[in-house]
Amino acid sequence: MELLLATAIGLLAAAGSYLCLRARTFPVVLGITFLSYAVNLFIFVAGGVRIEQPPIVGAAVAMTDPLPQALVLTAIVIGFGMTAYLVVLAMRAYATSGSDHVDGGR
């Protein structure tokens, strides 16, 4: 299972960085989203791979590490704010320069 998660994280990170290196704004936004997935999962698994051990007192005998989850939870929401901002920035750039190249008019 660990191998599965590790390869998934690797794949997401690779896809994210490849997309971030594209020249057009939309793939870059998608790339950032993919990188967020990868990084969130990465931080999350720092708490260990546990099944049916939610971090709720009294819900199960053992409990997974709650701290990475708390960190990732806010990261997900902030990721939304960042994506929204990026998308709108891309829109404005396109509306202003007439090009969706990341460096502006090209």
Place this chain on the structure above:
Amino acid sequence: MPLLFALLLLPFCGSIVSALLHERNRTAIAWSAAMVPIAGLALLWWLSGHVFDGDAWLVRVPWIEPLGLNLSLRLDGLSLLFVGLIFGIGLLVIVYGRYYLAPEDSFGRFYALLLAFMGAMVGIALSDNLLLTLVFWELTSLTSFLLIGYWSGRPDARQGARMALAVTGMGGLALLAGALLLGNIAGTFEISELLRKGELIRTHPHYAAALLLILVGTFSKSAQFPFHFWLPNAMAAPTPASAYLHSATMVKAGIFLLARLWPALSGTELWFYLVTGTGLITLLLGAYTALFRHDLKGLLAYSTISHLGLIVLLLGLNSKLAAVAAVFHVINHATFKASLFMAAGIIDHETGSRDMRKLAGLWRYMPWTGALAMVAAASMAGVPLLNGFLSKEMFFAETLELEGTHAFTWVVPLVATVAGVFSVAYSTRFIHDVFFNGEWDTSERVPHEPPRWMRIPVEVLVAVCLLVGVAPSITVAPILAVAAQSVIGGALPEYSLAIWHGFTWPLVMSIFAAVLGLALYFGAQRYYNLHLFDTRSPWTGARFYQALIRGLMRFARRFTQATVTGSLQRQVVLLVAVALAAGWLPFVAGVPDRAIAVYTPLNVIALMGWLVLAIASVAVVAMHRQRLNALILTGAVGLMVALAFAYFSAPDLALTQLAVEVATILLMLLALPFLPASSAPESSTSRRLRDGVIAAAVGIGMGGAAWWMMTSQGDSVSAEHIARSVAEGGGTNVVNVILVDFRGFDTFGEITVLAVAALGVFALLAGQPGATPDATDEAFRPVMLALLARVLLPLALLVSVHIFLRGHNLPGGGFVAGLATGVMLAMLYVANGARWTARRLRFDFQQAIAAGLVIAAATGIGAWYFDKPFLTSAHGILHVPLIGELHLATAALFDLGVYLVVVGVIMVILEQLGRLVPLRASVR
């Protein structure tokens, strides 16, 4: 003792008053500014009795105790002397400045800056905490920067100010490091405690580093070689400011700190060689250079450097008697140098020039000023019956007291005598070259004596020079005794302030210096003509400094040009490459040992999820140019991530990811019409190959790191969180308790970031043309979805409330509930159109964000009323009839703030996007 705080605050209050007074009322500004030192001196008089009895005033108010920073003030002999000088000479400078400044100069600004500077200096003199000293130290650097650059229209003023700030600021950093080291060695930052631990400090292995850093700081402030060059360049300041900064205050701050820390730091060989050596070089260099300056203020600047070197040398001798002499010379130098600067200002004011090549024969026109300058210059040269003579005699005597066989025993007295020769020579030049040596050309301008009140400060200072010089034992002796006592930190050595000690070696040195100095000056004038001397030298510190700055700028420019090419892609490649290298670095040395964790067995469901994620990811990369398809596939990937969270015991994350996924996809769908439908053809194959290699490296790196992390066993800090969750946080959902309680401040920051993101979106889109109220809005409504959304809305709101309320104990909470509400409202928008929804949903979501932040902050502040730190939560059980027991925590209120912010952010962003008219009508 609150009076000490009054002493400190007085100048700062005066500074504000000066800044606020009306500019036209110049005399009012000057007199109100003069009230500050007058009141300060009166207060000091009141406090001084106690100090003369051998005690010190001490007050300590705890500030940031864990850092060792306290508001500690102490008034002992040394502080009394310095505060007295700061206020006394400050008063004279204020009076003098009233008549010096031209009508077009801003009076308010000058006096406000001068008083602020005065306050900072008083702060240094009074502070009994090393860190507090540093605060005021930096404040003097800043205010002196503004004073030197007072005539900001002049390039030399701007450059001089920048140089002074750069050099003293650099020294300030070194001093900070040294002070931190010293505080760590002694275990305290309180100066009075620190001074008692001299033995411990001097034997500590970090003593040398601490000493070196502190010396760099104090030497740069006190214009010691090789940092001396900023001082002559600071002469671009208005002369009253120069008189103040370079006689009694700014440059004496370094001396003060050296004297203050003398009992703790001095007494070692390292101290002797560093401090004496630096003082020696500075003494000679300053005295030599001063003779060849043509600018009156330039001569005084180098003379100041030289005299500061003399004081530093005395402090470096590790002898109590030398320390007494140092303190004495501080007083004497302040008086004669301030009066000479003022005299130079008067000459400049009356003739329009400070250049000794142009000035001549002024004695006929301003004999009174000439007489005053003559007395002050004689004191600077060390002529008997003046105060400069007394301390110079003590200095000569001390140089002869050196013991041992090393070269310093004869180098120091020799250099002292040579410097004395030059000192006599440049003092003679100051008088002869200005008041005699030719005739003044009256065709241009006839100079005359300055206004009465411009002369009075000089007269006062010259009178002090004379009184101290003639009758030292009844004038200066008491203050010198208490000041020297607090420098030495023990009993005073035997010394005599008499004018006549008999025919001794120091007297021989003095006579030798006087005779040779006169011969040197007149000889140089006759056979060499000093006026022809070219002062432009390629070997000045200022040149070196400028070359350094130029080199730095050139390097910065080249570096920027090499890395910032304007291409974002290139930047990203660099960024990723650096990140890869940084990630790789720890493994270069070899793979560390680790404890292998137990593996979790694989199962089919997880494998299928992995397959979906992998296929979708690869597909997105392969077809990212078909934007709608790529977006839908991204949604699938996000869904898999959410499922992974759910499967691996993170219900909160799963809920959040799911809701965010919906909101993100919605947002992008709304944005797609405003972007080209497909990406332009891709860059070259080689470029794609390169990116592929980089991406693969990132993937392998992150995947490998994740694998490494998951298969290693390590300790977690979370046990504490889990143990305290119910007892202190009042909730069983540990993730939520961490978010709203343990790490509540983080969460507060995070919702603020969200709010800022929404504001950014609003700012980017607010100016864009909005949708016109036409039929297109209502035309293509999916009827089923529209109706369903309307029916589902109340239900969804109910679910949100449920999620919110149970959040503290079960998966849920403000973030998830806010996302659920936001997504449902967004559904309404998508299904029914922006106009339809906006008509019915009359709610300002920007206000929701604001309200959320206010509620969250207020909950945090509420804890203060119970004397608890920010965001401490309280909880209890409420018995409600029929419903039963209800667990309540103040954290729920904080969570409400989070909820409001999240809803508000989603809605503000979607509203703004939904308002816009698509560029192309044909988007389906």
